[in-house]
Amino acid sequence: MYKEIYPHIFLLEIPLRNNPLKALNCYIIKGEESLVIDTGFDTEENRDILLGALKDLSIDPKKTSLFLTHLHSDHTGLAAYLAEEGVKVYMGAIDGKILMESAHEDSPHWMKIKRLAELQGLAPDNLNIQDHPGFRFRPKSVPQLHITKEGHLFNIAEYTLKVIDLPGHTPGLQALYDEEKGLLFSGDHILMTITPNITYWGEEMGDSLGIYLRNLDVVEGLELKQIFSSHRQLPENHKERIEExxxxxxxxxxxxxxxxxxxxxxxxxxxxxxxxxxxxxxxxxxxxxxxxxxxxxxxxxxxxxxxxxxxxxxxxxxxxxxxxxxx
Ligand SMILES: [Zn+2]
The missing domain is CATH 1.10.10.10 (Winged helix-like DNA-binding domain superfamily/Winged helix DNA-binding domain)
Structure with a gap:
């Protein structure tokens, strides 16, 4: 279920059951030290697929880092599990904090989501946080995180991947950019055929759509040969997709x-x-x-x-x- 789509870069499709996104594009870059980008849900099936692929590729979890592009559970679900296997987990501070504040129904993040629903006039719908997919599939525990700031470098195989901040889809989404080779691991910032969900996160973030649109401009200005996005097929012409x-x-x-x-x-x-x-x-x-x-x-x-x-x-x-x- 994985293929080498670029030298030493493997695309592993991890199925997301009963989810309109269908699958997560998990990337594994194999080198002396290896890097996994995002994980899939915290399910047995997803765990077996990811671990099976690492084993098959002869990748030692103890010589592997995991980079989490953003907090959503289809990207972070297995982080705690991989950490137990010896993987070092990296993530940006903003999404990392929200993730740590999302473990329980009365955790600050879910209390805020409930307050926002009231502000939005949703009281008559009697929504239950238990039906919120983000809550249902939330990772039950968060491992120790190594915080990545913009400019952090991962040197893996022949790639120099620089962390760049591209908030919008979430308050702290980060991508990895190889400037010399023109590669971008975009997370959910740019996707083909589906529009990345942009939601209101409260006034700490404010105008999330405005922030997202500005960060589309940022990517439009990059010289890119290939975008590795997190769902569906990979964009061939990123400028065209950004216009859409x-x-x-x-x-x-x-x-x-x-x-x-x-x-x-x-x-x-x-x-x-x-x-x-x-x-x-x-x-x-x-x-x-x-x-x-x-x-x-x-x-x-x-x-x-x-x-x-x-x-x-x-x-x-x-x-x-x-x-x-x-x-
Ligand atoms: Zn997402």
Whole structure:
């Protein structure tokens, strides 16, 4: 299930069961010291696949580092397990902190997600954090993390991989860039065929979509021969893909403005209901609750970006945010 797609760089497809992402592209770079980039979920199946591949490639876990691009559980699920095998685990400080604050239902991260749902007007949906996929699949323990700052270098085989900060999809997403060879391990920053989920994370991050769009520009400015992304097929023409992603969000922003123009002051939930969604559901009531969390977060990120652009304003009434057009 793995293949060498570049000298000493192996792509291992790790299946993500019952998940629309389908699989994680896990990268294994084999050298005297080896590097694994992201892990898959904390499931027996994923564990067997990853460990089986390392064994097959004769890679010694004790001479291996794991780099986690961001906090999502399909990327970090097996980190604690690999650490027990002797792997050194690296991750950025921002996502590392959130990961450490996500272990239990009453941990700070999930308390914040619940507060945001109230702010978004989702109270009538009676959402349960147990249905939040991020909670359901969260890693149950977090290993000791070696914190990577921008500029940190991994010298593995013939590659010099530099850590670069590309927040947007998560508050602290990091990618690995080989400048000389023009390679970028992008995590979920740029994906083909699916649009990376951009959500609202609260005011510590603020305008997450604006940050994401600026970091698309950063990647557009890099000289790249190949992007190694975390899901689906690899982008062949990254500039073209970046344009598509920007157009997608421009369309979404316009759609949100049109809804506010038509309906007047609206909660995030009301705007979410008015947006077009690619999911097989008749209406909002028919949305699985796991998808309601994501959809509202995405709508909120777009409204927050419009606010940053000076096109809409928000006010809080009884703990619920209302967005309206700025005249
Ligand atoms: Zn992700």
């Amino acid at each position: 992603l920007k157009n997608h969000h421009a369309h979404r922003l316009q759609e949100s403005l049109d809804i506010l123009r038509k309906n007047g002051p609206s909660t995030v939930r009301e705007v979410t209901k008015g947006l077009q969604w690619d999911i097989r559901a008749k209406d909002w009531n028919d949305f699985p609750s796991s998808q309601k969390w994501f959809a509202a977060g995405e709508a909120h990120a777009h409204l927050r970006h419009l606010e940053e652009l000076g096109k809409v304003k928000s006010e809080s009434r009884e703990g619920i945010l209302y967005y309206s057009l700025k005249d």
